[in-house]
Amino acid sequence: MPVHESDICVIGGGITAAMLVERLAELKPGLRITVVEAGRSIFDRDNRGTYRRRALEYGEHPWPDDYIEDQQAKGMISMTMAVGGQALHWGGACNRFSEEDLRLKSLYGLSDDWPLEWAELERWYVEAERRLNVAGDPSPYPEDRRSGPYPQPAMPLSYNLQVLKKWAEQSGLKFSPLPLSRNIDKPFGGRGACGLYDTCDVCPTGAKYSPDYTYQQLIAAKKVTLHDRMLVRKLVLNDGRDTIAAAQGYHQDRPNDVTEYRARLFVLASGQCWSPHVLLLSANSRFPNGLANRSGLVGRYMNGHKFISAQATIDEQTFPGQNMTHSLISREYFRCATNTPFVRHDTRVWDSSAGKEPRLRAADGRLLLGDELLDEWRSRALKGSAVRLRAYYDTHPSADSRLTLDPTSKNRYGDPMPKIDRQLDAAAAAREGATLAHCTEVFERMAKASNGRLVSKPVNSNYWDHPAGGCRMGTTPATSVCDSYGRTHDHENLFVIGAPTLPTGGCTNGTLTFVALSLRSAEGVASALTN
Amino acid sequence: MKRRQALHTLASAAAALPLLRVPLEADLSAEALAKVDELTSDQAFVLRDVAATVLPSAIGRKGQDEAVDNFLRWIRDYKEGVPLSHGYGEPRLVKSGPSPAPGYAKQIAALQAAAKAKGGRFGALTLVDRRALLDEAFTAADVRNLPGRPDGKHVVADLMAHYFRSSGANDLCYNARIGRQTYRAIRVTTVRPQPLSR
Numbered sequence: 221m222p223v224h225e226s227d228i229c230v231i232g233g234g235i236t237a238a239m240l241v242e243r244l245a246e247l248k249p250g251l252r253i254t255v256v257e258a259g260r261s262i263f264d265r266d267n268r269g270t271y272r273r274r275a276l277e278y279g280e281h282p283w284p285d286d287y288i289e290d291q292q293a294k295g296m297i298s299m300t301m302a303v304g305g306q307a308l309h310w311g312g313a314c315n316r317f318s319e320e321d322l323r324l325k326s327l328y329g330l331s332d333d334w335p336l337e338w339a340e341l342e343r344w345y346v347e348a349e350r351r352l353n354v355a356g357d358p359s360p361y362p363e364d365r366r367s368g369p370y371p372q373p374a375m376p377l378s379y380n381l382q383v384l385k386k387w388a389e390q391s392g393l394k395f396s397p398l399p400l401s402r403n404i405d406k407p408f409g410g411r412g413a414c415g416l417y418d419t420c421d422v423c424p425t426g427a428k429y430s431p432d433y434t435y436q437q438l439i440a441a442k443k444v445t446l447h448d449r450m451l452v453r454k455l456v457l458n459d460g461r462d463t464i465a466a467a468q469g470y471h472q473d474r475p476n477d478v479t480e481y482r483a484r485l486f487v488l489a490s491g492q493c494w495s496p497h498v499l500l501l502s503a504n505s506r507f508p509n510g511l512a513n514r515s516g517l518v519g520r521y522m523n524g525h526k527f528i529s530a531q532a533t534i535d536e537q538t539f540p541g542q543n544m545t546h547s548l549i550s551r552e553y554f555r556c557a558t559n560t561p562f563v564r565h566d567t568r569v570w571d572s573s574a575g576k577e578p579r580l581r582a583a584d585g586r587l588l589l590g591d592e593l594l595d596e597w598r599s600r601a602l603k604g605s606a607v608r609l610r611a612y613y614d615t616h617p618s619a620d621s622r623l624t625l626d627p628t629s630k631n632r633y634g635d636p637m638p639k640i641d642r643q644l645d646a647a648a649a650a651r652e653g654a655t656l657a658h659c660t661e662v663f664e665r666m667a668k669a670s671n672g673r674l675v676s677k678p679v680n681s682n683y684w685d686h687p688a689g690g691c692r693m694g695t696t697p698a699t700s701v702c703d704s705y706g707r708t709h710d711h712e713n714l715f716v717i718g719a720p721t722l723p724t725g726g727c728t729n730g731t732l733t734f735v736a737l738s739l740r741s742a743e744g745v746a747s748a749l750t751n
Numbered sequence: 752m753k754r755r756q757a758l759h760t761l762a763s764a765a766a767a768l769p770l771l772r773v774p775l776e777a778d779l780s781a782e783a784l785a786k787v788d789e790l791t792s793d794q795a796f797v798l799r800d801v802a803a804t805v806l807p808s809a810i811g812r813k814g815q816d817e818a819v820d821n822f823l824r825w826i827r828d829y830k831e832g833v834p835l836s837h838g839y840g841e842p843r844l845v846k847s848g849p850s851p852a853p854g855y856a857k858q859i860a861a862l863q864a865a866a867k868a869k870g871g872r873f874g875a876l877t878l879v880d881r882r883a884l885l886d887e888a889f890t891a892a893d894v895r896n897l898p899g900r901p902d903g904k905h906v907v908a909d910l911m912a913h914y915f916r917s918s919g920a921n922d923l924c925y926n927a928r929i930g931r932q933t934y935r936a937i938r939v940t941t942v943r944p945q946p947l948s949r
Contacts, residue, residue, distance in 0.1 A: 276932060277825060278847065279900060281834045289844065299837045299844065378940040404937065415934045541921050541931025542940045578915040578924070580889075580897040580908065587886045589878075593915065594807040597924050683840050 222479045226252040226445065227749065229467055229483035231452045231498065232490030233257030234305025235731065236718030236738035238431040238438075239351060240489060243742035245443040248749065253444045255435075256469055256481060258451040258494075259302035260285060263436055265426070272422045282422035283308055288472075290631045291451065293493050293623075295640030297683060303448050304431040305491065307731065309421040311545060312401040312428040314354040315728040316345050318364070318554040320564065324616070324724060328562055330647055331616035332723045335695045335704040342367055344736035349399075352429045352735065353408045356399030361551050372404050375414075378542040380571040384607060385548055387534055388569050390669035391662070395548040395569065401429040401732075410437055420545045450479065453635055455486065455502040455511055455714070462506075463713045475632060485713045485749060487706075488691075489738070492522065492719040496623050496690035497638045512691070512708040512716070517701050519623035521692050522642050523616070523725035524684030528565075528659040530609045531574050534672035538605040540573035553611075553662075554727065562651060563658045565613035566728040569666075572606040575675065606675075609666070611659045612685065614727040618645040623690050642684050656680055686730035691720035705744025706737070713748070717741040788850045789827045794859045795819065798910060800874040801862070804881050805911050809923060818914040825901065825913055826852050851903035858906045862888060922947060 228244065230237045233255050241253055262283055275282040286302040298306050319338040324331045334341075346368035349356075355372035358364075374397035377385065385395050403413045403426075410433050412425030420428050438444040450469040458465040467481040488495045496519040500510040510518050550567040578597045582588055588596055626639035644652070660678045667673050694700025697709035700723075706715040718734040718741075726733065790798070802815040810818070833847045862884065866873040869880050876884070885907055892905040900916060901909035914920055918931045927944035 274830075275836065277900070278829065278833070279835045280830070280847065281836045284834075287834075287837065287844070297840050297842065299842045376937055376941045379943050382941070414937060416937055416940060417934060418932045539925050539927050539929050539944050541918070541929040542944070543937075544931075578897055578920070580894070580911070587882055587889065589805050589882060589885070590803075591807050591809070593805075593911070594809070594924065597915075601924050685840075 222477070223482060224254060224445075224447070224479060225482045226254040227483060228253045228485050228487060228745065229481045230255045230487045230489050231467055232305070232488065232494065233259070233303040233431075233435065233446065233448065234489065234491060234718075235307035235310075235429075235431045236491075236734050237487070237489035238304075238434040239348070239735050240487065240717055240738045240742045240745070241438055241444050242351070242434055243739050244746060245438065245441075247742065247746040251749075254481060254483070255444055255446050256450050256452055256467065257303050257446065257448045258288060258291060259300075259305075259448065260472075261303040261432070261435070261446065261448045262286060262308070263303075263432055268422055269424045272417065272419050272424055275422060276419065282419075288451075291637070292629075293497070293638035293640060294626060294629065295623075295642070296493050296638070297685070297687060303435055303446065307429070307431050310428075310731060311420050313729040314349065314352060314356070314399045314401050314732040315549065315566065316364070317341075317726040317728065317733050318551070320555060321614075321724060321726045327558055328556070330562060331645065332692075332694070332699075334723055335693055335700070339367075340740075341733075341736060344740045345732065347739050348732055348736040351739070352401035352732070353403055354399050354401050354732070355404045357396050359396060359551055360394040361554075363555060364551060370399065375400050375402060375404055375543075375546055377548075378546065378571075380538040380540070380542045380605075381546060381548060381569075383536050383538050383605070384569050384571060387536060387607075387670050387672075388548060388550070388666050391666040393550040393552040393567060393662075393666070395550045395567075398547045398549050398568075399732075400546070403427040409433065416543055418541070418544055447479075447481075449473070452481070452498060453501060453633060455498065457504065457506065457511075457711075462711050464511075464711055470633065485715070485745060487741075487745060488714070488716045488720075489718060492524075492687050492690050493623065493638055493640065495716050495720040497625075499691070500623075500625055501635055507710070512701050512710045512714060514710050515698055515701060517619075517692060517699070519690050520619050520621065521617045521689045521723065522621045522623055522640055522687065523689035523722060524642065524687035524730075525612045525725045525727055526615045526684055527610055527612045527681045528656060528678050529681070530660075530663045530678040531572065531675045532607045532609060532663065532667040532672050533575070533604050533675055534607060534667065534670040535604045536670055537602065538571050540571060540576060540601075540606075542571070544571060549728070561654055562647075563613070563655050564727045565611040565655070565659060567662060568610045568612075570608040570610075572608040574606045574608065576601040576606055604672075607667075607672075609663050609678075611662070612727050612729075613655050613659065614724075615684070616645045616648040616724055617689060618643045621645075621689070640687075642687075652680060684725070686725060688719040688722040688725045688730055688734070691716040692723045693721040694723065703744075704740075706741040707744055707748065715741060715745055715748075788829065788852045790823060790852060790855060790859070794856055795823055797859050797863055797873065798822070798906070800872060801907055802910065803874055804878075805885070805907060806914055807920075807923065810919075819910065821917075822901075822910050822913045826850075826855065848903065851901065851906075851909070854903060855906035855909075858888065858892070862907070 271282040287299040322334040356370040357374040414427035449472040548569040621643040625636035629637040691701040894908040
């Protein structure tokens, strides 16, 4: 049996692992770090222009073989499993949560507080923004105070978004350019500047932060050893002790051979689905419910946030296609008074071409050809603008919002695959209708400012976006899986980092928060090694 | 495409939902596998003739020919059995279906025959007759709207989709230099786009 030894074994090769390793290599030069990732490395940057073109022309997936067909979960919102993870094709949105997210229990009597102070998390937001080279403007809301500036000014607003900002702010809400992890006008971190290709899911220049760049840089500098296409199926304990002895990996080309990864310390960085999954799969006689699971909370409180979407039309003219990956955000409703019904959400605005696409038939069913088609298209396209609206709203999971092992779905090894079933807690379920009514009122108020109207009835989403949870952090072993650094209560040399540790999922994009927490976890990991 | 590769990719496509809703049993036949993946020059000539009717006159005859050439290139470079975008939220694995070229060839032949029955080549018919022919062909192929991108249902609808969904057509519609999905300096997008005529 091949044995691979290192100081730290990181299981999972996504954005949080990239940030953790980068930081650890600075804190502890010479540390032997191994990253083990089930998916493959897609480091062929030269082909990205071709992948992009074929994605546009044929709808082909722009990240070839970034999935493992028999390693999929029910309830998962992306199939991607590769070095870089879902951040290979993220949009780069880098919104912060707000202090309220960390104090839901103490402020509102809802869900739970996080086991760290806002000032502490805010410090790590600044560090995360620096490493991701986030482009943003200071928030117009004074409560969003920052201890450090953004590394770059915001992405300049397109003409369309300037028009929409003027329109949207007539509602009384204040809007800002969405903060983005994107090199605006000059290279940074070995990545190029933005060329506005409108395809951030596969960026030809690397302007948008993508973890594959970080891994290649760390590998070239010999700061990490990467073992890709190696699925860790189980963690095993030292004899008679509760510390982790090894991770057992299986390479895709050698499915019958186990490779043992031994390390002083293990970090699970496999995201909200696969981190709790491997803990549950690692059950043994001493931990019959899975590792790190004396509390019974591994795989529980699966969170994220739901959202409400709407389309509006307004009188002002815009020109769809200018920079459709950018948007506006208002943080007006991040705060909620403690003496009013609870509702928290962000408010997002995109320009849109909905209802303004070419059509083959006229309203009376007549087939349109050539100039007729163009004339009919123009008659709709040049009449006002379509606007896409969305609110990510704060939804809280119940303990029964769970990831479980599904005996009806197994991979090639016979391991049961995860099944995720997200459930609201009673208070969150009770306010679903009121939240929808509130967001509808906000959207209608915005639309009316320019003789506009909503063209469809806003509806609650049927899935939770930016998923997190499953290994919640907390202050006590009875109510959480790990502490605020991600160190598990049950195993002193096992950390879980990033998305799984969140007790609640906030009301805006989560990646910046996952990264900030992971950078903070690096301090905890380094400290644990020292001690 | 080599026969072995064609068999392999078609077998892969059979295991997945096809992009092109062509019955897999028909495309796995020896007859389908013997087909080439490009249109012939005669078939391309018919498409150029049709393009003058279905594409806008504003791009001129040269622009219409270029649009046909771009579409022919699209057909030639089509790959079978390739994973399509998984999507986000409710992802699923879907692979591209068989090449649309054989089906297109049959549709072009049918269009030629129908035009001949009406008195000559397609472009020489009255607009009423041309519209009627295409309306009938689209209805038979279950084409109800302009596809988001060519989907193999009908060659003419796909030619139209390939052009009208393009960045150039978007600019023509708005009479503005928007340049959707093309390289642009950010500052260019911060002002109202210039009209095309400048």
